[in-house]
Structures are given as C-alpha cells and as structure tokens.
Amino acid sequence: MNKGAAGPVFIYDEEEIHYKFNENHPFNQDRLTMTVDLLRKSGALPDSALRKPRSATDSELLRVHSQAYLEAVKALSCSVPEERWVREAARFGLDTDDTPYFAGMHDITAKVVGGSITAVDLVMSDKAPHALHLGGGLHHALQSKGAGFCVYNDASAAIAHAKETYGAKVLYVDTDVHHGDGVQWGFYTDPQVCTLSIHETGKFLFPGTGAVNERGEGEAFGTSINVPVEPYTEDDSWLECFSEVLTETIARFQPDIIISQHGCDAHALDPLAHVHCSMRVYKAMPELIHQLAHQWCEGRWVALGGGGYDIWRVVPRAWSLLWLVMSEQAVLDQLEAQPQLALPQAWLDAWQSKSPVQLADTWLDPVETWAPIPRRQAIAEKNRHTKELSMLYLK
Structure with a gap:
C-alpha cells in the first residue's frame, strides 16, 4: 500500500441509481443496490470505507466531450425539452433505444463522472491505495455522441484528470464483454495513456470495433491493445489471454496508475453477449490487477463498474468479489478452501422474492454441472492466435 494511505475506499451515493433510461431498459441500477446490500450483509463494507461522489464540473467534462454535446445533454435533460433540441437528439446519439435522453440526465451523469474523478484524486493523493466506483464505467460515450447506454464517459474523464492534474x-484495462471503444478513441493518439480491452469479437457484438489491428496512431502506436475473443470462450481461455497480455503490457508501459472497467457481462448467464465465463473469472481477474498494481505502480488502482445485465445471478456476486479482492477480505481465504461457499442467507432472503429467477446461492458457480461447450479446443486455439497478434507491437 502507498505510504500513509488508509484502506481502500468505496465511492457510492444512492442517487446514482437514478442514472436510468426507463423501466424496461436492460441497464437496471437495482444491481448497484443489490451489490451494496450483499457486501453489507457479508460484513465486508463498513461505513468507514464509504465516500460520496461529487459532481464533475463543466471544465472536467469538456476534457473529453465537446461544448456542443454538453449543451445538447443539458437541454435534453429538461422534463419537457424544447422541440428544436428534440430534433437535434439524433445528431448526438440520444434518441436511440439504447441511449434515449431522459429527464435530469446531465446532473446525474455529472455525478457519475465526479465519482470516478474523486476515485482518482483519493488514489493519486495517497489518501487511499485503491478506490472502487461501481456507478462508473460508462465506456461507450464518444466526444460528441452518447452510445451503448452511456451519456458521459466517466472512464475517459477520470483518465484525463489523472493525466492533466x-x-x-x-x-486503462477494460474487461467488459463489449469493446471499450469510447475510451480507446479518446486516447488513440496519446502515448501517455495505454488502453487494453478484452471483449467478445466485434464481428458478432456491439460496438463492432476492437480488432487487434487497432493499435493507436503516431507516437501512440502500440498503446492500444485489443484482445477480441470468440463467442463461447470459457474461463481458462479468457484468463490465459487476459493474464498474458496484461502482464506483458504493464511491464512494457510501466504506468503510474491502473484504471480498470469491470463490466461483468462476459458471464455465461448474461443475456446480451455470448462469452461463457463463470464467476471464477471475476475473482481471478481483479486478483491479477491487484497484484500488478502493487508490483508496478505502488498499488495505485481505481476500479469502475460497467455492463452486466443478469442483475440477479451475476452482477451482485461479480462486483462484490471485486471489492472483496480490493479490500483483502478474509472470506477470500474461505473461498479458497471451500469453492462452494454459500452467500449470506439474509441477502438471499431479502432478494429472492423480488427475483424472477432462482438466485445463485454460492459465491462461485458450480461449473462442473454446466453442459460442456462444443468446439472448446478450437475456440481456445483461435483465442491463443488472437492473443499473440494483440501483443505484436506492444510499447
């Protein structure tokens, strides 16, 4: 841990659940409430670890978004926007089923961005060794366009803040099943920022980008790294690709801080993608990031949330495991000894009646009961080839 730093911090405000498009939208913030409840009922989230986010200022947003886009988001945040702005919504990507404008979106998204910037400030000023902001991770928003459930790009704003302040x-390490396109394009020519994204290949999945040949431009060539894995990739292949590429990348790039995005939609149960990982990945992946943060950047690590659309069986467990690893909770030792360790009964009792599906009742998945994936070997070999290509020009 950094000299003088207290323990890791958990940035959270119940208001963040109001980052919500509509009642039927797959981006459902009940997952945040359920995660916090699971951590509290596990005895892993004391009040002393909690910090409130602040709102990002316009100047902080303008580091990564255009003035015209900011004006559009603010205008479309009115409960009844002016007709001329409604006509303009398409130009700014805010009229789609994925990312429709909603009342109050500027204020609540500015708070999400401010939470991720707060995390950077706490870590870079040695007030905390690590910081987690699960409300963040809105990695698809572009300079002048909302996209993929993302209005402002808090990950890009946090990176710009770390760099400029x-x-x-x-x-930047992105483990969402969807390519971290907004962050990649935001720093594509910047040699001070390295982006690494492991995701399902864009041949089959939104946003369609993230091929291995997207490597950065000019002085930044070699600082954009993409590992597009095949549909139905399982734990062993995913972890092999992630571990080798991240370990090699950080040794070459030698950053001052890791900012990671933790969409947990590469899980087999996620309804919006086709990667077939289990909860094991969501324990092993933060363990590696944690270890490398201490090895290469004095522990400085900011983690953000992201996608995840099985809000009942996947997100609360995956995000809780991230915090358990980050805060080095004793329950991890129990998990090593007892892989089928049960979730707290009080949490299951609190949420089962609300869930349309049977909740998972253990921290890790009983993968030995899952049906084997056909073509497992062929998928692993294709991923191995992709992994080698992704590392060809590392800087």
Missing part, C-alpha cells in the same frame, strides 16, 4: 501515465 497529476501528470500520470495511465493504463
């Missing part, structure tokens, strides 16, 4: 070299 602290002069930090930033390694």
